Structure formats: structure tokens, C-alpha cells
Amino acid sequence: MRRVLSEHSKALRDLHPDTVHDLRVALRRCRSMADGLMEVDSDQAWRAMKKDGRKLFRRLGELRDTHVMIEWVKKLEPPGDTAAKNLLAALHQREWRLKQQTADALARFDRVQWKAAEKYLADRASRVPLDGPVFRHIALQRWQEAYDLHRSALRNRSRASWHRLRIGVKRFRYTVENFLPSAHAAWGVDLKHIQDLLGEVHDLDMLWAAFARTGKVFNPSERARWHEIIGKERQDRLAAYREKMSGPGSLWHVWRSGLPQEDALDSSGLEKLSMWAAFVDPEFTHAEHVARLALNLFDGLSAAGLPGPYREPRNRLLLHAAALMHNVGHAAGHKGHHKESYRLIRRMTPPIGWTPEDLEIGALVARYHRGAWPRAQHPGYATLPPVRRETVLHLGGILRLAAAFDHAHTQAVKKLNVQNQPEALLIWAQGYRRAAENARILAAERHLLERALRKPVIIRPRPSGPKRLHLEEAAAQVA
Structure with missing residues (x-):
């Protein structure tokens, strides 16, 4: 963006073809940078920057096209060609008119606003390596x-x-x-x-x-000659x-x-979605922590051999994405952020290697981290085939419980371990304290996962240090 200001200063002094070209290239680079960063950063300042330079960019483009055509005619014209002389005269007249319009656009360009945007947007751009x-x-x-x-x-x-x-x-x-x-x-x-x-x-x-x-001054023989040359x-x-x-x-x-490559599309797509969420969610560190806890639960359920969507690596990926994005709806600044998260996620263009259904499932799982349980009449959920509804039910239950473990946004619960007992699913939570508020929230938020698993979920603090018990011994004591 700084290059635009220096080239703008040159163009104010002289609209030489090279100066016009250099300023237009500098503006195009800024517009391209904005297009790339808008893939992950929805801050309106990027659109504003493109709008600020749009009129000048267009005027420069029209003038540059005229300069280029003049160069081509001079390069290609046969000696004494009447059509070339007529066209050059028209192009020079057009060039004079466009220079006036471009000079006006240069004078109207707000350098102060552009400089202020440069500082703000450079900071945002630096967040993406x-x-x-x-x-x-x-x-x-x-x-x-x-x-x-x-x-x-x-x-x-x-x-x-x-x-x-x-x-x-x-x-x-x-x-x-x-x-x-x-x-x-x-x-x-x-x-x-x-x-x-x-x-x-x-x-x-x-x-x-x-x-x-x-028009008529371009006679058939000239037309044929120039058609062949061009x-x-x-x-x-x-x-x-x-x-x-x-x-x-x-x-x-x-x-x-x-x-x-193909084997890296899942991870690179996840990185892109994660970066978008980091720009949107003001407390993204909480979302990252919830994602780690959710993956603890998914991996534990998979290792325990429980029925459900736990054998499919892609379902783990979708849970990870949903957990990272589950709070993006807070950017709207009103109640019901889980529904806004759903709307924001499903409006995104799927990363390469991802499908619209992947984003739909991720959006639904994010929606069900709080609020009402999945219902047949809910938009999106209603159109899924039964097997994918079941996936949403399980992943939504996992995310809801993982988010409840960090409801205070303190990251106090560090890790979760799962043990599948005949009577119940045991979850050992490192750092969990059975305070009344914690117990109340977890008791309420475990029910969706219980419905999906069709068995009770019991949560226990996981001892640490010299007092730590082996999980097998603790499980036997609870049983």
C-alpha cells in the first residue's frame, strides 16, 4: 500500500505511460492482497480499501489500454497505412480526454485515508504467515x-x-x-x-x-490487411x-x-477455516482449548470401540473444525450466537478437498454446542440423510460437553480420558473440581451425548501427582 502512495505522487506530476502502468500495478497488487486475505478475514476495511482505489484503478486501466493500443499500432503499421493513421488520431484524442479524467481521479484519491488503512491492514495481514x-x-x-x-x-x-x-x-x-x-x-x-x-x-x-x-474509413482491403497482421x-x-x-x-x-497435495487438503483446509475463526472470534483461545478437549473425547470413544461415527477420520476432522468455529457467532453481538455461528459457517465457500456437506455438518455441530437439541424440523439438519443426522447428534454431544468443561474460559480442565464401563461411560477430567456450578453445568450438558451413546455419562476428577490413581483402579472403585 505504501508503493501506491509513492507511485501516486509520481502520477500527479506526469501521466507518462510507464507511470500510469506502475501505479496501476501497485493498486492491482493491493486489490489482489485484499482478495486473498478476505478469504480468512471478513473485516470490512479490506472492502473499503478496494473501494477507495476502485475509481482511480478503472481510470488508469482505460488510459493504460489506450497507451498500449497506440504502441501496438506504431509497432505494426505498414508504411503509409491510412487506417493506422486514422486510428492513431482517434486514440490520441481519446488519450487526451482520459488524461483529464485520470488527473481528476488522482486529485480525488484520499491519501490520508489510504495511509491510515495501510497501518491497520498491515497489522491484520501480519497475522497470517x-x-x-x-x-x-x-x-x-x-x-x-x-x-x-x-x-x-x-x-x-x-x-x-x-x-x-x-x-x-x-x-x-x-x-x-x-x-x-x-x-x-x-x-x-x-x-x-x-x-x-x-x-x-x-x-x-x-x-x-x-x-x-x-467504421467506413476502414475499407475492405485495409480490413483484410490488418486482420492478417493482427x-x-x-x-x-x-x-x-x-x-x-x-x-x-x-x-x-x-x-x-x-x-x-491430495493427502494434505484436509489439514490445509482446516488451517484456513481455523484462521478465519481466529479473525472472527474474539476469544479464539477458548475455542482452541475446547477443540483439544473435544478431540480427547472423540479419540477416547473411538478407542473404546463404542458404536457411532468414531471410526471415520473425516468425522474427527469435522468435529475439530466445528469446535474451532463454534463461537464465531459472537461477532454478531447478540443472543443466540450458536445460530449465528451456523449461518456464518454454512455461507463460507468450502476449502478445496472439502464438500458443501462437510461445511453443513460442521455448521450444525457448532450450532448444537448449546441451545436446543437437534430436531427434524431444524434447517439443514432436516435435509441430511439419517446416517449423517446420527453423526451430527454424536459430534454435537461431544462438542457441547467439551465446551461445558471450559464454560468459564479458564482452561482449568487440561485433558479428558474416557473409559467405557458396562453401566456407564466414565470421563476422567484432569483439573476438574466438583464445585456446585461446575457440576450443575456439566450435568446439564452431558445429556445430548448420553442420548447419542444410549448410556449414562459419569464425570470424575482425575487425580494428579503422588495421589494419582491408575484409571483402571479408579474405575473399579466407581463400579
């Missing part, structure tokens, strides 16, 4: 979007499809440049080359459209693109190999 799993996952999303557009362009071969691909590659390139410095060091040259090739294809398409708009330049660049981007040695495969 560069080269880390969150940004690597976001880069994979951009890669997938661009690759899908690549396949579409090769099939359709339309000007619109090549233009969409250009935008997709640009978004991927700037994501890598902004957030993955190590990958950019390896891929930066190739990414720029591919973006330049597609950019020149787009420039040539715009040039042809500009010639077509000159067509050859365009095909040369498309051939160079296909050479780099098709076949086993394609750069698409090189880039994909440096991003999260």
Missing part, C-alpha cells in the same frame, strides 16, 4: 480456478475465454507474489511470461475491435502459450506440484 498453509491453500484455489479456465479456453478458443484465462492467471500470479515468496522466487519469471503472452493476446483483440469501430501476432502468442502450458511438461503441472 507468509508461505504458510493458509496462503498455500488459497494459492491452490487460485491455481484450480485458472486451470479450469485454461481447459475452457483450449476447448472454446473464443476471445472471451482467453480473456477470462488471462484474469485467472493474473490472480494466481499475484497471489503467489504477495503470499508465497519462496514459490515466487522459483516461478515468478514463468508466471510473468505467461501473463504477458495472454495480455498481448488481449491487447491484440482490443486493437482489432478498435479498428472495427473506425491474426499472425495473435497466433504466435497463442502457440507460445500452448507450448509452455500443454503436455506432460506443462507449467500447470510444475506449479501444482508445489502446492498442497
Whole structure:
């Protein structure tokens, strides 16, 4: 964002083509940075920053496109070509008009507001580690979007499809440049080359459209000549693109190999959801602690061989995600935060490797950490197949009990151990004290898990230090 201010100062003095280009690139990098961080940070300041620079960005874009077309006409025009002279005259007239509009946009740009936003947003951006799993996952999303557009362009071969691909590659390139410095060091040259090739294809398409708009002065022989000139330049660049981007040695495969692989999508997707929750939830350390306790319970139930969704690793992942996100509804600042958590989570775009059903289940489990139990008429829950309803019932019961263990947000209960006895499920809680308030809350919040397991749940403090008993001995005493 600081680069925008320095380039803005230069542009105020002179709207030279290079100055226009440099300021537009600086603004585009900021917009790309905002797009990436908005994947995990919903703070409205990111949208405000994009809005603050939008009008200037558009004016610069129109002027830059005109500069580029002037350069192309001068580069390609045959000697004495009337159509080229007519178009250049029209473009120079357009350039003069756009310079006036761009100068006005430059004068209206609020440098003070931009500088204030820079300080605030830089602090928020620093919370997400560069080269880390969150940004690597976001880069994979951009890669997938661009690759899908690549396949579409090769099939359709339309000007619109090549233009969409250009935008997709640009978004991927700037994501890598902004957030993955190590990958950019390896891929930066190739990414720029591919973006330049597609950019020149787009420039040539715009040039042809500009010639077509000159109307009757563009006679058939001139049309044929320029169609051939532009067509050859365009095909040369498309051939160079296909050479780099098709076949086993394609750069698409090189880039994909440096991003999260299939076996890492669950964990990188979880990291992304966790980072989003950390930005939204003002007491995220509580959510992290509840998640640890919930996983203690899930793993204990799995080891005990109890019937239910405990043998599926994906259910553990969904419980983990739901626990990390269960309190995001507090950001709305009103009662019924569990329902708001449900709404916020299900509105998210699933991370790559995750399905809409995964997020729906995670949202429902988060909802049922408090409040009413699952009911057939509840939105979302009503549309699930019976087996997934059962999953929500079990995971919701686990999360509800785990959250109750840290209801005071003190992280006093450090660890939970599970023992399955014939008459009941025993939960040994390290750090738990049987104070009246603790006992009352846990007694109320264990019932959903009891319903899911179809057996009573008994909670006992777990002794520590020299007085600690083996769990087997303690279990025998309780039995």
C-alpha cells in the first residue's frame, strides 16, 4: 500500500505511460492482497480499501489500454497505412480526454485515508504467515480456478475465454507474489511470461475491435490487411502459450506440484477455516482449548470401540473444525450466537478437498454446542440423510460437553480420558473440581451425548501427582 502512495505522487506530476502502468500495478497488487486475505478475514476495511482505489484503478486501466493500443499500432503499421493513421488520431484524442479524467481521479484519491488503512491492514495481514498453509491453500484455489479456465479456453478458443484465462492467471500470479515468496522466487519469471503472452493476446483483440469501430474509413482491403497482421501476432502468442502450458511438461503441472497435495487438503483446509475463526472470534483461545478437549473425547470413544461415527477420520476432522468455529457467532453481538455461528459457517465457500456437506455438518455441530437439541424440523439438519443426522447428534454431544468443561474460559480442565464401563461411560477430567456450578453445568450438558451413546455419562476428577490413581483402579472403585 505504501508503493501506491509513492507511485501516486509520481502520477500527479506526469501521466507518462510507464507511470500510469506502475501505479496501476501497485493498486492491482493491493486489490489482489485484499482478495486473498478476505478469504480468512471478513473485516470490512479490506472492502473499503478496494473501494477507495476502485475509481482511480478503472481510470488508469482505460488510459493504460489506450497507451498500449497506440504502441501496438506504431509497432505494426505498414508504411503509409491510412487506417493506422486514422486510428492513431482517434486514440490520441481519446488519450487526451482520459488524461483529464485520470488527473481528476488522482486529485480525488484520499491519501490520508489510504495511509491510515495501510497501518491497520498491515497489522491484520501480519497475522497470517507468509508461505504458510493458509496462503498455500488459497494459492491452490487460485491455481484450480485458472486451470479450469485454461481447459475452457483450449476447448472454446473464443476471445472471451482467453480473456477470462488471462484474469485467472493474473490472480494466481499475484497471489503467489504477495503470499508465497519462496514459490515466487522459483516461478515468478514463468508466471510473468505467461501473463504477458495472454495480455498481448488481449491487447491484440482490443486493437482489432478498435479498428472495427473506425467504421467506413476502414475499407475492405485495409480490413483484410490488418486482420492478417493482427491474426499472425495473435497466433504466435497463442502457440507460445500452448507450448509452455500443454503436455506432460506443462507449467500447470510444475506449479501444482508445489502446492498442497491430495493427502494434505484436509489439514490445509482446516488451517484456513481455523484462521478465519481466529479473525472472527474474539476469544479464539477458548475455542482452541475446547477443540483439544473435544478431540480427547472423540479419540477416547473411538478407542473404546463404542458404536457411532468414531471410526471415520473425516468425522474427527469435522468435529475439530466445528469446535474451532463454534463461537464465531459472537461477532454478531447478540443472543443466540450458536445460530449465528451456523449461518456464518454454512455461507463460507468450502476449502478445496472439502464438500458443501462437510461445511453443513460442521455448521450444525457448532450450532448444537448449546441451545436446543437437534430436531427434524431444524434447517439443514432436516435435509441430511439419517446416517449423517446420527453423526451430527454424536459430534454435537461431544462438542457441547467439551465446551461445558471450559464454560468459564479458564482452561482449568487440561485433558479428558474416557473409559467405557458396562453401566456407564466414565470421563476422567484432569483439573476438574466438583464445585456446585461446575457440576450443575456439566450435568446439564452431558445429556445430548448420553442420548447419542444410549448410556449414562459419569464425570470424575482425575487425580494428579503422588495421589494419582491408575484409571483402571479408579474405575473399579466407581463400579
